[in-house]
Amino acid sequence: MTTPRLSLNALRAFEATARLRSFSAAAEELSVTHGAISRHIRMLEDTLGLALLQRTAQGATPTGEGQRLAEGLSKAFGLIQSSVEQLKPGPLTLACSESIMMYWLIPRLGRFKEDNPEVELRFNMSHGPIDFAHDNVSVAIRLSTIEPPKDAVRADVAHEWIGPVCSPEYLRQNRIASFEDLARARLMVSRTRPTAWADWARCSTQPDKDLRVDQSFEHFYLLIQGARCGLGMANVPRMLVRDDLMSGTLVAPMGFVRGPNRLSIWTAPHLSRRADVMKLVDWLHDELRATEP
Numbered sequence: 001m002t003t004p005r006l007s008l009n010a011l012r013a014f015e016a017t018a019r020l021r022s023f024s025a026a027a028e029e030l031s032v033t034h035g036a037i038s039r040h041i042r043m044l045e046d047t048l049g050l051a052l053l054q055r056t057a058q059g060a061t062p063t064g065e066g067q068r069l070a071e072g073l074s075k076a077f078g079l080i081q082s083s084v085e086q087l088k089p090g091p092l093t094l095a096c097s098e099s100i101m102m103y104w105l106i107p108r109l110g111r112f113k114e115d116n117p118e119v120e121l122r123f124n125m126s127h128g129p130i131d132f133a134h135d136n137v138s139v140a141i142r143l144s145t146i147e148p149p150k151d152a153v154r155a156d157v158a159h160e161w162i163g164p165v166c167s168p169e170y171l172r173q174n175r176i177a178s179f180e181d182l183a184r185a186r187l188m189v190s191r192t193r194p195t196a197w198a199d200w201a202r203c204s205t206q207p208d209k210d211l212r213v214d215q216s217f218e219h220f221y222l223l224i225q226g227a228r229c230g231l232g233m234a235n236v237p238r239m240l241v242r243d244d245l246m247s248g249t250l251v252a253p254m255g256f257v258r259g260p261n262r263l264s265i266w267t268a269p270h271l272s273r274r275a276d277v278m279k280l281v282d283w284l285h286d287e288l289r290a291t292e293p
Helices: 008-020 023-030 034-048 064-087 098-115 168-174 180-184 196-203 220-228 238-247 275-289
Strands: 053-056 059-062 092-096 121-125 139-143 153-165 187-190 213-217 233-237 257-267
Touching: 008 023, 008 034, 008 053, 008 059, 008 064, 023 034, 023 059, 059 064, 092 098, 092 275, 098 121, 098 220, 098 238, 098 275, 139 275, 153 196, 153 238, 153 275, 187 196, 187 220, 196 233, 196 257, 213 220, 220 233, 220 238, 233 238, 257 275
Parallel strands: 092 121, 092 139, 187 213, 187 233
Antiparallel strands: 053 059, 139 257, 153 233, 153 257
8 A cells, every 4th residue: 555645735725724723824934825724724634634723713723643753744844944053053042031131131232142143042032931943042041930942952051040139229228138128118029930929038048938929020121110110029030230330330238149040041952063053052151151140
């Protein structure tokens, strides 16, 4: 029995739909119409004589056979992408959160560019799980709590130091100098780190039962701006406010403690020996180590 010849476009359309659980999202990713995706998948199912997707009002869910096929195709397309990049390397892309980009990376990036003017560097602003091939990411800065891709070259580089900060005027008005004084402070967090105050209290060996969070911001960069403007006390990683502390825009009345997380560098395995990637990883390693007291 001969294996039917399958359309590469149909396989690509199915893999994207199964991964994204959406015909529309697959169409957008592949820059084709929703109808084209639907036709490709219908043709593939007819050729194989199998139902690969269950259509729902919310999108599409792979069947058992469809899931097995999708997983194999994802690996295959990733291998193709990796092979092409090794022959003709694309731009070096660094993934990190918006807050790390704004408050830590950009103020230091000039030093890297000065020492490595030939390196073309692009950015992917994100903070969750990644797929090196699908997201076109070369290197990522991530917290140790996030699960890396199975094949990632991972290095846990530095501990994250955390603590409360506020504007000098807010500190003067509220006279905050100890843990007990926080009872009269307005405590703020980022929604990306809702347990920040509890984590800090635990790492400071302080009880957290009296630490009531009064306001949440969507991102750390909004939280830090709120602290600058005197809206309350923000519990943040030291690396994000180091320059504010040096300039006096923010103060840290209780200092910082070593938090529960580490800062990690993930590198795409097929790019780990590329010269520009190695230069970036070495530089990031040194700069992240410098965030520790």
